[in-house]
Amino acid sequence: xxxxxxxxxxxxxxxxxxxxxxxxxxxxxxxxxxxxxxxxxxxxxxxxxxxxxxxxxxxxxxxxxxxxxxxxxxxxxxxxxxxxxxxxxxxxxxxxxxxxxxxxxxxxxxxxxxxxxxxxxxxxxxxxxxxxxxxxxxxxxxxxxxxxxxxxxxxxxxxxxxxxxxxxxxxxxxxxxxxxxxxxxxxxxxxxxxxxxxxxxxxxxxxxxxxxxxxxxxxxxxxxxxxxxxxxxxxxxxxxxxxxxxxxxxxxxxxxxxxxxxxxxxxxx
Amino acid sequence: xxxxxxxxxxxxxxxxxxxxxxxxxxxxxxxxxxxxxxxxxxxxxxxxxxxxxxxxxxxxxxxxxxxxxxxxxxxxxxxxxxxxxxxxxxxxxxxxxxxxxxxxxxxxxxxxxxxxxxxxxxxxxxxxxxxxxxxxxxxxxxxxxxxxxxxxxxxxxxxxxxxxxxxxxxxxxxxxxxxxxxxxxxxxxxxxxxxxxxxxxxxxxxxxxxxxxxxxxxxxxxxxxxxxxxxxxxxxxxxxxxxxxxxxxxxxxxxxxxxxxxxxxxxxx
Numbered sequence: 001x002x003x004x005x006x007x008x009x010x011x012x013x014x015x016x017x018x019x020x021x022x023x024x025x026x027x028x029x030x031x032x033x034x035x036x037x038x039x040x041x042x043x044x045x046x047x048x049x050x051x052x053x054x055x056x057x058x059x060x061x062x063x064x065x066x067x068x069x070x071x072x073x074x075x076x077x078x079x080x081x082x083x084x085x086x087x088x089x090x091x092x093x094x095x096x097x098x099x100x101x102x103x104x105x106x107x108x109x110x111x112x113x114x115x116x117x118x119x120x121x122x123x124x125x126x127x128x129x130x131x132x133x134x135x136x137x138x139x140x141x142x143x144x145x146x147x148x149x150x151x152x153x154x155x156x157x158x159x160x161x162x163x164x165x166x167x168x169x170x171x172x173x174x175x176x177x178x179x180x181x182x183x184x185x186x187x188x189x190x191x192x193x194x195x196x197x198x199x200x201x202x203x204x205x206x207x208x209x210x211x212x213x214x215x216x217x218x219x220x221x222x223x224x225x226x227x228x229x230x231x232x233x234x235x236x237x238x239x240x241x242x243x244x245x246x247x248x249x250x251x252x253x254x255x256x257x258x259x260x261x262x263x264x265x266x267x268x269x
Numbered sequence: 270x271x272x273x274x275x276x277x278x279x280x281x282x283x284x285x286x287x288x289x290x291x292x293x294x295x296x297x298x299x300x301x302x303x304x305x306x307x308x309x310x311x312x313x314x315x316x317x318x319x320x321x322x323x324x325x326x327x328x329x330x331x332x333x334x335x336x337x338x339x340x341x342x343x344x345x346x347x348x349x350x351x352x353x354x355x356x357x358x359x360x361x362x363x364x365x366x367x368x369x370x371x372x373x374x375x376x377x378x379x380x381x382x383x384x385x386x387x388x389x390x391x392x393x394x395x396x397x398x399x400x401x402x403x404x405x406x407x408x409x410x411x412x413x414x415x416x417x418x419x420x421x422x423x424x425x426x427x428x429x430x431x432x433x434x435x436x437x438x439x440x441x442x443x444x445x446x447x448x449x450x451x452x453x454x455x456x457x458x459x460x461x462x463x464x465x466x467x468x469x470x471x472x473x474x475x476x477x478x479x480x481x482x483x484x485x486x487x488x489x490x491x492x493x494x495x496x497x498x499x500x501x502x503x504x505x506x507x508x509x510x511x512x513x514x515x516x517x518x519x520x521x522x523x524x525x526x527x528x529x530x531x532x533x534x535x536x537x538x
Contacts, residue, residue, distance in 0.1 A: 044345075048316055072350050076313075079368075080349020081341045084427065084435055087372050092433035098374040098411075099348075103356050105367040105420055141418075142367075149414055151374055158353065164361035166353055 001030045001147075003184040003241075004255055005175035005232075008036025008078075009225070011192040012249040014086055020255035021152065022093035030147050032182065033097075034155045034175045035086055037078040038064070038225075044081075045073050055118035055127060061227055063116070066131045066168040071158065074168055075101070078156040087154050098151045100142075102135065102159030103166050107143070108174050110136040112161035133167040135159050135174045138181035176232035180239025187236045188258040189229050190249035195264030196221060196230065210266045212237050233266045243267050270299045270416075272453040273524055274444035274501075276460040277305025277347075278494070281518040283355055286459065289524035290421065291362035299416050301451065302366075303424045303444045304355055306347040307333070307494075313350075314342050324387035324396060330496055332385070335400045335437040340427065343437055344370070347425040356423050367420045369411075371404065371428030372435050376412070377443050379405040381430035402436040404428050404443045407450035445501035449508025456505045457527040458498050459518035464533030465490060465499065479535045481506050502535045512536050 002024070006017050014035075021031050041064070042052045050073060053065040066074060079101040090097035102108025112133040115126045146153055157174060158166040172189060179187040198205040200223040210218050215234045222230045233244040247254060247263030257263065271293070275286050283304075290300050310333070311321045319342060322334040335343060348370040359366035371377025381402040384395045415422055426443060427435040441458060448456040467474040469492040479487050484503045491499045502513040516523060516532030526532065 044317075047318070048313075072354075075353040076345035076349035078349070079353055080345035080347070084344040084348055084370060084372055085341075087370075088429070088433065088435045091372065091375065091429060096374055099370065099372070101353060101356075101368065103353055103360065103368070105365055106360065142420075145414065145418055149410075151411075160357070160360060164357065166357045 001032065001182060001184045003032050003034070003175060003179040003182065003187045005034045005172060005187070005189045006036065006249050007171070007191040008038040008040060008082065009192040010039045012190070014089060016252055016254055017190065017249055018086065018089040018093055020253060021090060022095050024255065025095050025152055032143065032147070032153050032155065032178070033086070034171060034178065035082060036171045037082040037156065040082060041074055041077040044077050045070065048073060055116060058117055058119055058124060062224060063132060063170070064168060065127065067129050068131065071131045071166055071168060075158055075166065079158070083154060083156050090152060090154065095152050096150055097154050098146060099154045101156055102169065102174065105139050105142045106160050107139045107155065108135045108157070108159035108169065108178070109139070109162065110134045110159060110169065112163065112165055112167050131165060131167045133159065133161055133169055135169050135177045138178050140181050143182055170228050172229045172232035173235060176236035176239070179236050179241045185242050186259070187241050187244045188255060189232065189244065189246050190254050190258065191229070191246070192250055193226070194248040195246040196226060207264050210264060212266070212268045215266065237266065237268055270301065270451055270453045272301045272303065272444060272448040272451065272456045274303045274441055274456070274458045275305065275518050276440070277307040277309060277351065278461040279308045280461040281459070283358060285521055285523055286518055287355065287358040287362055289522060290359060291364050293524065294364050294421055301412065301416070301422050301424065301447070302355070303440060303447065304351060305440045306351040306425065309351060310343055310346040313346050314339065317342060324385060327386055327388055327393060331493060332401060332439070333437060334396065336398050337400065340400045340435055340437060344427055344435065348427070352423060352425050359421060359423065364421050365419055366423050367415060368423045370425055371438065371443065374408050374411045375429050376408045376424065377404045377426070377428035377438065377447070378408070378431065379403045379428060379438065381432065381434055381436050400434060400436045402428065402430055402438055404438050404446045407447050409450050412451055439497050441498045441501035442504060445505035445508065445510070448505050448510045454511050455528070456510050456513045457524060458501065458513065458515050459523050459527065460498070460515070461519055463517040464515040465495060476533050479533060481535070481537045484535070506535065506537055
């Protein structure tokens with residue numbers, strides 16, 4: 001079982017990602033795909049007169065401020081537009097894909113944060129109407145039911161809170177929890193960069209391998225959204241996934257490249 | 270097995286519909302819900318600068334002109350926003366709902382129309398870039414897999430074409446094909462009117478019962494979107510569904526009312 005997370009940033013080529021999945025599935029591999037949609041959500045939010053607001057935590061992690069309206073837009077883009085078009089791409093390639101959000105069958109579940117700390121103009125504020133949380137539980141029964149019947153799950157946030165509310169969660173960290181829960185050997189995290197860069201955005205400064213013990217140091221190199229990918233990698237390895245690879249989703253054969261170690265490979269030893 | 274279709278017109282109360290489904294599921298009934306989203310799609314389309322265009326066929330049937338951009342908006346509202354919020358409502362009520370579009374696992378499949386005939390200013394035109402079609406095949410294996418495992422499917426268009434394209438299909442007729450394929454005894458079609466009205470919009474002119482043989486005559490009373498509901502009822506009965514009920518989704522206990530014959534009941538004899 002391979003778990004692939006593909007981001008939602010500009011430049012990502014979903015056709016190439018789906019080409020690889022089709023080849024893998026035809027070879028008898030079981031694949032679970034988790035996808036993002038941040039860039040498209042920013043666009044649609046702005047078009048709908050609700051431009052995105054990004055919260056930055058005191059530790060420097062960023063997240064989307066997600067009130068009720070934003071969660072609706074988020075669901076529209078992730079679970080509606082992006083998910084349908086990715087499933088369509090896979091179906092056209094002969095893969096019997098099935099799209100699910102984390103709300104469906106309580107696939108991705110966890111507590112909603114009662115409040116979120118954010119730094120605005122140098123001051124800490126407490127945001128209380130934010131529908132965000134963290135995945136702690138995965139409905140592996142549902143995934144095994146579908147994969148066992150020959151379906152390829154295509155998953156996106158939102159997730160579901162313990163109280164049954166739709167919540168925004170970080171896709172990379174959700175993928176890490178899922179990969180661990182399902183017992184995947186490998187988690188591949190594709191985005192619009194070739195991997196973790198020592199000097200962002202200089203792509204020649206790619207870090208080819210990181211050991212688990214070096215991950216905290218690696219966090220120092222990580223810029224913006226890459227911080228959560230490093231955190232996700234750390235959580236996946238702690239959850240017995242053997243290898244996490246950060247790789248490039250703008251080029252041909254993105255998943256096969258990652259499987260061959262092209263990108264940043266993160267292992268225990 | 271009961272198949273419930275709830276429309277997407279203004280005034281429909283999804284909380285009340287979900288209350289009934291929760292009660293039915295707790296009583297051990299198996300329910301499949303199919304929902305619409307037309308009113309919300311009109312609003313979002315307009316907000317996104319792509320106001321809806323309705324095509325009217327020479328026979329007087331209406332459908333949404335669905336080019337690629339419109340299909341994206343359609344998927345956003347139906348499979349994204351509406352579906353997620355209905356699944357959330359059911360999950361909050363203790364029902365393990367799972368949202369699916371017709372693209373997922375090729376759940377609702379049929380041919381895309383190569384062109385659509387429409388009447389504009391009294392003249393017939395041929396529309397060729399329309400992604401619409403008709404459901405002819407239902408993945409009952411997937412539905413039985415999920416229902417058998419205790420999930421309650423919540424389904425919306427788009428469907429998938431024979432060539433693997435996402436297509437807009439009429440929800441009422443899709444529900445009829447689904448009810449027939451799954452062997453449902455009863456199909457309940459809820460909307461924002463109490464049933465078929467002899468003199469639309471006079472609600473006191475409700476027609477309480479229609480026999481199969483009288484359906485063609487009943488088409489004459491049907492206004493706008495009600496025409497396709499009558500067509501769907503006809504197709505469901507032809508496909509061995511024993512009873513179709515048109516009922517009101519604006520009032521308390523909408524499904525129980527329909528099950529007790531409140532609305533327009535359509536039967537073979």
